[in-house]
Amino acid sequence: MKLKDEEIVNLFANPQTVEKGLRAMMDAYQSRLYWHIRRLIVDHDGAQDVLQDTFIKAYQNIHQFKNDSKLYTWLYRIATNEALQALNKMNRMKKTDEDAEYHMQNLVADNAGQDAEEIQVFLAKAIQTLPEKQKLVFNMRYYDDLPYEEISKILDMSVGTCKTNYHYAKDKVENYIKDNYSQEF
Amino acid sequence: MQIDIEKLNRKTPYPEPSEDFFKQMQANVIAKTVGQNPVIAKKETKVFALDFKWMAAAAVILIGGITAFFSLNSNPEVSMAQQAPIVDSVYEIEKPIEKPSSGLLAENAISVETQNEISKPKHLKTNQTLAVSKSKTEVSSDRNMTDRQDYAAATKKGSKMDVEKVLAAFTPDQLKDIDKNSEQDVYLDLYN
Numbered sequence: 001m002k003l004k005d006e007e008i009v010n011l012f013a014n015p016q017t018v019e020k021g022l023r024a025m026m027d028a029y030q031s032r033l034y035w036h037i038r039r040l041i042v043d044h045d046g047a048q049d050v051l052q053d054t055f056i057k058a059y060q061n062i063h064q065f066k067n068d069s070k071l072y073t074w075l076y077r078i079a080t081n082e083a084l085q086a087l088n089k090m091n092r093m094k095k096t097d098e099d100a101e102y103h104m105q106n107l108v109a110d111n112a113g114q115d116a117e118e119i120q121v122f123l124a125k126a127i128q129t130l131p132e133k134q135k136l137v138f139n140m141r142y143y144d145d146l147p148y149e150e151i152s153k154i155l156d157m158s159v160g161t162c163k164t165n166y167h168y169a170k171d172k173v174e175n176y177i178k179d180n181y182s183q184e185f
Numbered sequence: 186m187q188i189d190i191e192k193l194n195r196k197t198p199y200p201e202p203s204e205d206f207f208k209q210m211q212a213n214v215i216a217k218t219v220g221q222n223p224v225i226a227k228k229e230t231k232v233f234a235l236d237f238k239w240m241a242a243a244a245v246i247l248i249g250g251i252t253a254f255f256s257l258n259s260n261p262e263v264s265m266a267q268q269a270p271i272v273d274s275v276y277e278i279e280k281p282i283e284k285p286s287s288g289l290l291a292e293n294a295i296s297v298e299t300q301n302e303i304s305k306p307k308h309l310k311t312n313q314t315l316a317v318s319k320s321k322t323e324v325s326s327d328r329n330m331t332d333r334q335d336y337a338a339a340t341k342k343g344s345k346m347d348v349e350k351v352l353a354a355f356t357p358d359q360l361k362d363i364d365k366n367s368e369q370d371v372y373l374d375l376y377n
Contacts, residue, residue, distance in 0.1 A: 019219040026211050034207075038199055048206070052213050059218040108198070116198035123190065124198050143195055170190065177188050 002028055005071035012062045022059055029072055030055075032144065033079045039127070039139050040083040042107040050086050054079040069153060076146075076154045080136060104128040119181065126176035130169050137162050138169035 003011075003024045011021025033054060038047040057078050065074050091100050105125045112121045127135055136155060140146045141162075148166075152159045355363070 019215060022215065022219060023211060026207075026214065030207050030210065034202070035197060039197060042199075044199070044202065048202075048210060052210055052217070055210075055214045056217055059214070112198040113200035115200075117194070117196075119193060120196055120198040123193065142190070143197065145195075174188050174190055177190070181188070 006067065008071060009062065009065060009067065018059075021062075022055070025058065025071070025075075026055055029075050032072070033075060036076065036139065036144060037079055037083045039124075039143060040080075040135070041086060042104060042111055042124075042128075044111065046086060046090070050079070050082045053082050057082065070150070073150055073153050076140070076150075080154060084132070101129055119177070122177050122181050123173065125180075126173040127169075129176055130172060133157075134165045134169035134172070137165040138173070141166050142170075 008021050008024045008028065011017040011024060030051065034047060034051050037050045037054070038044065041047045041050055054075065058075055061078075065071070094100070094103065105128050108121065108124045108128060112124070127138060130138060133155070137151055140151050140154065141148070146154075148159045148162045151162045155162070157165075352360070
């Protein structure tokens with residue numbers, strides 16, 4: 001039985017039930033957060049590390065969580081920050097002169113499942129060409145189907161900006177697929 | 186070729202993680218968070234709500250206790266000196282002797298002698314009261330002395346003088362009576 005956000009947060013208030021609360025929080029949101037991180041990091045092991053760090057950060061800062069926002073919005077925010085930090089770290093550590101965008105596209109191809117549709121792989125590659133903010137808005141809107149209001153809270157930007165970013169991103173992705181997909185087939 | 190991504194199946198091309206993945210991840214998170222800080226059952230301490238009445242009562246008791254403590258701990262030598270001298274009280278009890286009439290003087294020649302003897306202490310009394318008041322002033326002046334040893338010696342002297350004066354106030358017969366009535370203190374002798 002899944003607990004409500006309020007019940008999970010209340011479990012953290014009592015030292016005896018902290019572990020139960022942490023487990024309940026992970027059970028409720030681990031899958032959604034994993035896929036959110038995975039789309040940004042692409043690599044499975046990297047996503048695992050970021051997911052762990054996200055829950056550790058959430059545990060350490062649960063006292064800062066205010067009940068006026070939803071728990072998953074707060075967790076998405078932490079996960080997004082952790083993922084962006086990890087990406088920046090990866091780019092800094094990369095010793096080759098290879099373009100970051102190109103590197104990420106190769107990573108998508110390497111990590112794609114055998115049963116994955118080609119168009120889905122192209123879509124994932126196209127997303128890697130987007131600027132950071134557009135990438136985040138597009139992923140959350142397109143894959144997670146989050147409302148613009150929630151995206152605006154997670155990314156700390158206005159709803160209008162989120163909508164604009166999404167439409168720009170959608171156009172770019174569609175153009176990328178149109179250009180590259182038709183070339184290969 | 187026109188592509189509308191809204192019509193596509195919104196699926197990520199990456200394979201699903203293994204079944205154990207989330208279990209392992211949870212175990213790692215627990216080990217790094219709750220596992221490092223095991224929950225120790227704390228004993229619940231009783232909390233007493235402090236009412237204003239209780240606080241006021243406690244304050245009164247505390248003030249009373251402090252004043253009692255300081256009054257009991259005051260210097261015994263000074264308090265002794267502040268007491269009314271015993272000599273005064275002894276002589277206050279004595280009734281004044283009536284002067285005999287001139288006609289009875291010859292008959293009561295012996296009694297005059299005894300009267301003189303008794304009246305002697307009366308003269309003494311005035312001297313003694315003077316002496317006591319003197320000793321009082323001595324004591325009060327001694328209070329201001331900084332040297333404790335000098336102060337102790339002075340009080341000892343004063344008390345000795347008082348005893349001598351009291352003894353002088355008694356007639357030999359009275360002293361004999363007192364001596365008969367008193368038992369000898371064995372332990373006091375041991376230390377003498």
